[in-house]
Amino acid sequence: MNLVTYVLIQAELADLTLRVRGWALEEFIQSGERAELLGPVTDPTLYRDAGGWLREILRLARAAKDFRDATRDIPEAWLAGLIPALCEKRPPGPVQGIRAEGLAP
8 A cells, every 4th residue: 555545545534534423323223224124014115126225224324333433532623633634744643654655564
């Protein structure tokens, strides 16, 4: 992996962390779970056609919730400062293990 890719991934992770903090994932998951339970009864045809999609969306929502919960203790100010610093190629603090052409082994 080269340095540019490494820095871009850091910026994207910081951005993603900030964005998922505002998502109402618990309510979204609860609504989806209700649809999974009631769909086969209330609209079997729709559930047959869209049930697989619903299961995948719920899987993504649960993963996003796990990610949000795992990153909850990272200060928002630090994340917000990381993105501009990375865009300037100036990470906020020491970065170990990076060479100009990629990551050190």
